[in-house]
Amino acid sequence: MKIRMSVCAVFAMIVCAAPASAEGWEYELGYSFVGFDGVSDLNLGAVYGFAGYRWDFDNNVSGTFEGFLTSGVSDDTLFGSVDFSLKPSYGLAYRFDNQINRDFKIYGRALIASLTFEADGFGSSSDLDEWGFGLQAGVNF
Numbered sequence: 001m002k003i004r005m006s007v008c009a010v011f012a013m014i015v016c017a018a019p020a021s022a023e024g025w026e027y028e029l030g031y032s033f034v035g036f037d038g039v040s041d042l043n044l045g046a047v048y049g050f051a052g053y054r055w056d057f058d059n060n061v062s063g064t065f066e067g068f069l070t071s072g073v074s075d076d077t078l079f080g081s082v083d084f085s086l087k088p089s090y091g092l093a094y095r096f097d098n099q100i101n102r103d104f105k106i107y108g109r110a111l112i113a114s115l116t117f118e119a120d121g122f123g124s125s126s127d128l129d130e131w132g133f134g135l136q137a138g139v140n141f
Helices: 001-017
Strands: 019-023 023-035 039-056 060-075 076-079 082-101 104-121 124-140
Touching: 023 060, 039 076, 039 082, 060 104
Parallel strands: none
Antiparallel strands: 019 023, 023 039, 039 060, 060 082, 076 082, 082 104, 104 124
16 A cells, blocks of 8 residues: 555656746645654655745745645554554745756755654554754755
8 A cells, every 4th residue: 555655656746847836836746755863774755745935035036935744655664563654744834945047946945844653563553743843955957
């Protein structure tokens, strides 16, 4: 089931141009790995979507206030018997863009998110709800 969801997520990323925009509204779809500090062998795959409204400040500079949703599409196992998964989660972000030319843009994003993880193992199950802050930088071309 999780593999099928991963294939659908990759197909959705190919079909939907990311990021795309129209008249100030923007959206972005993608796939990411979520890991834990200090636990190098635990990686959870997640599909995410951002949607927000862009304001232009200057010829090449803009800012976008965004909301986002994410959901796990691949689980991982730790210690051979504890299964970890990412449940549907949400957050808010602000993205700053600098359009270098028509085909190249750099950006930075600050975000705050509520992430929910589930662990199943040794005959019990537990959920962990965490709020976190993140910074992101990248290029679009």
